Amino acid sequence: MTKTKLATPPTTAIDSMFESILADIVRGTYPPGARLPAERELARSLGASRPTLREALRKLTEWRLVEPRRGSGIVVRNRRDWSIEVLPAYLRYARPLPGEASVPQLIKDLLAIRRTTIREVVLLVAPRMAPGGTDAAREAVEHAWDARGDLREFVVADFAVVRAVVEAGNFLPAVWLLNRLSGIYLDIGQSLTGSVSPPDDYIEVHNRFLDALENHEGPLAASIIEGYLTQLDAIMMAPLEVFL
Numbered sequence: 001m002t003k004t005k006l007a008t009p010p011t012t013a014i015d016s017m018f019e020s021i022l023a024d025i026v027r028g029t030y031p032p033g034a035r036l037p038a039e040r041e042l043a044r045s046l047g048a049s050r051p052t053l054r055e056a057l058r059k060l061t062e063w064r065l066v067e068p069r070r071g072s073g074i075v076v077r078n079r080r081d082w083s084i085e086v087l088p089a090y091l092r093y094a095r096p097l098p099g100e101a102s103v104p105q106l107i108k109d110l111l112a113i114r115r116t117t118i119r120e121v122v123l124l125v126a127p128r129m130a131p132g133g134t135d136a137a138r139e140a141v142e143h144a145w146d147a148r149g150d151l152r153e154f155v156v157a158d159f160a161v162v163r164a165v166v167e168a169g170n171f172l173p174a175v176w177l178l179n180r181l182s183g184i185y186l187d188i189g190q191s192l193t194g195s196v197s198p199p200d201d202y203i204e205v206h207n208r209f210l211d212a213l214e215n216h217e218g219p220l221a222a223s224i225i226e227g228y229l230t231q232l233d234a235i236m237m238a239p240l241e242v243f244l
Contacts, residue, residue: 017048018056019089025065025076026086026093036066036074084180088187104240107188111233114185117177118162118229119222125169126218134210137164141206148198155189158198158232161206162225165213189236199231 021042024030036042036057043053057074060066063083069075087110091103101109144157159182166174199205205228212221 013048013052014055014059017046017052018059020046021056021060022063022065022086022089023093025060026089027095030076032076032078034076035072036076038073084184087184091188104237107240108233108237110185110188111229111237114181115226115229115233117181119226121162121166121171121174121177122213122222122225123218125166125171125174126213126216126221128169128171129165129213129216130168131214133168134165134214136168137161137210138207140164141203141210145198145203148202151197154198156186159186159189165210197235199228202228 021030021036030036037045039050039053039057043050046053057066061068063085064077064081065083065086066074066076087106091106094103096102140157140161140163144154144161147153147157163175163178163182166178205224209221209224209228212218212224
């Protein structure tokens with residue numbers, strides 16, 4: 001099958017080196033349990049300074065792809081230990097092994113995680129919503145609708161609706177959770193926008209969602225937003241269903 005085209009990786013010196021090593025790990029050039037080349041050798045082969053390499057290795061450690069081991073250097077960790085931030089790179093570079101989920105299945109699973117997460121967050125935020133607390137979210141809805149001609153921008157603006165709701169509820173842990181989810185989702189979601197056309201009732205549905213929130217009707221609000229996301233995800237996944 002044709003590889004899903006994802007967002008272009010960043011190109012600063014540190015990010016370029018990070019992406020290069022990340023790609024080699026995800027492709028299996030450095031399989032789980034393998035030791036990365038010595039720092040001096042790796043910096044020389046990648047044409048970068050050792051301080052730049054150390055920063056790239058620090059980020060790889062934060063993403064749980066590698067770990068320093070006394071007497072063994074920097075060792076690649078098992079895939080089950082990796083952080084979810086690896087997912088977009090995995091979709092760019094990996095060839096799933098026999099028995100592992102396909103790329104389309106991984107995308108479908110990510111969208112399911114997003115739906116479930118947003119539903120549960122909405123249930124928790126609804127009782128905290130103050131009068132007028134959805135004003136910023138309503139503005140985000142209008143912006144998303146205005147951006148529907150540029151579907152990459154639409155995906156970003158659409159995600160901002162829920163973020164505005166969570167911020168209005170002063171629910172900081174959920175804001176942090178969405179921050180982590182957003183980078184992964186937006187990288188993948190923007191790559192699937194060729195098939196996305198926002199539903200004609202987008203504003204109507206979101207107004208009902210936000211009205212339910214202002215009335216502290218959490219289950220109703222959660223049901224409305226989950227229904228919308230299910231519809232959007234089905235549209236986004238349609239070109240990939242043949243591979244599932």
